[in-house]
Amino acid sequence: MKKTIFIRPKILVPCQKKPLNLKPPRLWYSNIDLSYHLIIDRKRTLAFKKAITKAVRKNDIILELGSGTAILSMFAAQAGARKIYAVEIDSYLCKVAEDLIFQNRLSDKIVVLNRDILKLNIPEKVDLIIGELVSGGLIEEIEVPAFNKALDYLKPGGRIIPSEILCSAALVNYDFNLYNLSFKMPIYRWRQNRLINKQKIPEFLSKPRLYLRVNLRKKNNLKVTKTLPFLVEKSGIANGINVQTNTRLFGNIWCKDTTSYAGDIILPIKSRKVQKGGKVQILISHLMGGGFETAKVNWLSI
Numbered sequence: 132m133k134k135t136i137f138i139r140p141k142i143l144v145p146c147q148k149k150p151l152n153l154k155p156p157r158l159w160y161s162n163i164d165l166s167y168h169l170i171i172d173r174k175r176t177l178a179f180k181k182a183i184t185k186a187v188r189k190n191d192i193i194l195e196l197g198s199g200t201a202i203l204s205m206f207a208a209q210a211g212a213r214k215i216y217a218v219e220i221d222s223y224l225c226k227v228a229e230d231l232i233f234q235n236r237l238s239d240k241i242v243v244l245n246r247d248i249l250k251l252n253i254p255e256k257v258d259l260i261i262g263e264l265v266s267g268g269l270i271e272e273i274e275v276p277a278f279n280k281a282l283d284y285l286k287p288g289g290r291i292i293p294s295e296i297l298c299s300a301a302l303v304n305y306d307f308n309l310y311n312l313s314f315k316m317p318i319y320r321w322r323q324n325r326l327i328n329k330q331k332i333p334e335f336l337s338k339p340r341l342y343l344r345v346n347l348r349k350k351n352n353l354k355v356t357k358t359l360p361f362l363v364e365k366s367g368i369a370n371g372i373n374v375q376t377n378t379r380l381f382g383n384i385w386c387k388d389t390t391s392y393a394g395d396i397i398l399p400i401k402s403r404k405v406q407k408g409g410k411v412q413i414l415i416s417h418l419m420g421g422g423f424e425t426a427k428v429n430w431l432s433i
Contacts, residue, residue, distance in 0.1 A: 135313040164226060165391075166199045166224060169263075172391040179263060180206045182292050182380035186211050186259055194208075194218065194284060196262035196277045201228035201241060203261050215241045216257070218248050248277045255263045256286045265320060267396040268298050268374040269345065273420035277351045282303065291347055293386075295379040298343040300372045302361045302405070303333035306396050307370070315370070317423050320395040333373050333397060336405060337361040342415070352369040356416040358431060363409045372413060372428060398428045 145343035170176060183203060187193070187210035195204045207215050215414060225245040232241045244253070260281050266272035278291070285291070304359050307315040324330040342357045359372070376393040377387045384390060398415070417426035 141209075143189055143281075159410060162226070163224070167229075169391050171199060172389050175263075175386060175389040175392040176202065176227045178380060178384060178386040179203055179261075179292070183207050183261065183382045184210045184381075185384065186290050186292055186381045188258065189213075191258040192216075192255060192375060193259045193261065193331050194253065194257040194281060196260065196281055197264045197273075198228060198243070199224055200231055202231075203245065203263060204228075204241050205232065205237055206237055207259070212259075213242065214256065216244055216253050217241055218244045218246050218251065218253075220245070222348050226414070235377070238307045249273065249280055253284055256284055256289075258286055258289050260285055260289070263392075265293070265296065265376065265378055265393050267376050267394050268398075268417075269296060269343070269376070269419045270371055270396070270417050270426055271370070271420070271422055275347070275351050275353060275419040278347045279353075282348075282350055290381070293378045293380045294347055296343075296345045296347065297341060297377045297379075298345075299304075299339040299341045300359055300374050300413075301335050301339040301375075302337040302363065302369050302411070302413070303335055303371050303373045303397065305333040305365045305370060305371045305373075305399075307399065308330050313383045315399045317399070317426070318397045320373075320397060322389060323392065326391060333371070334365070335373070336365045336367050337367055338364060339375060340365070341371075345419075351419070353419045353421065354416075355419060356414070359413045359415060361411050361413065363405045363407055363411060367406045368402050371397045371399045371403045372415070373397050380387065398426065398427045401430060403430060 183206045189211040190213040193212045193215040195205050198219045201217045203213040204217040222245050225243050228243050232238050235261050263340045264272045264274040275365045412431035414429050
């Protein structure tokens with residue numbers, strides 16, 4: 132009879148008296164799944180390629196913020212740029228990007244830098260800054276803080292992609308219930324979830340109202356505090372606002388609400404009954420790039 136041998140499993144994380152700090156960095160989005168999802172989003176990717184092709188001039192020096200797989204840097208190289216600094220905080224994505232750049236024979240033009248864009252330091256000024264770090268409502272991703280820092284490296288008369296971001300909001304009623312449970316929380320309404328997963332559609336009680344216009348050509352205050360007046364177009368129970376984001380990439384080239392880019396967001400508010408023809412006000416505040424923990428939405432009047 133063979134003797135059974137029990138092997139003690141390896142302990143991957145040894146017990147410690149002090150609690151482990153397992154909280155990941157919040158100020159960046161980087162992983163292979165998301166990066167490939169961005170690449171295959173043709174609407175988003177081709178819009179940026181069109182803008183880059185139009186903006187790049189021969190022998191430009193370019194800075195890309197949050198470069199991921201460096202696909203936008205490769206577009207810039209193909210458009211005639213002389214040198215591109217592709218800055219990415221995720222060390223593994225940097226290795227992937229370097230390999231992809233080599234595969235596409237562009238290693239002589241693109242330098243991948245594994246750095247935090249909020250602590251940016253490059254040896255020269257650039258002609259063009261590219262940054263695709265846009266999330267709905269400019270609440271989570273760090274597009275604005277990143278550009279605030281990167282503008283220190285832009286030559287006078289330099290160009291940027293994107294150049295302007297617009298956010299609008301509408302008063303809605305939304306069914307936050309799923310599986311007989313309530314999920315009243317900030318919700319992204321990605322296009323693929325609406326089409327494939329049959330995500331619920333909000334009932335719009337007002338028209339969208341523009342409340343934020345960010346010019347990325349200049350440094351911006353990150354604190355947003357806006358009073359949103361709404362004319363109620365339909366009676367109902369208002370329990371959220373639907374935030375939409377539209378981006379001017381370059382010139383007349385725009386990008387809005389693709390399967391991976393700047394999806395609509397529903398921000399919940401305390402439920403209130405509203406009547407058609409009535410006027411209400413809502414106060415929205417947050418830090419751009421500060422995350423949902425900084426976001427507040429409250430009634431001012433009804």
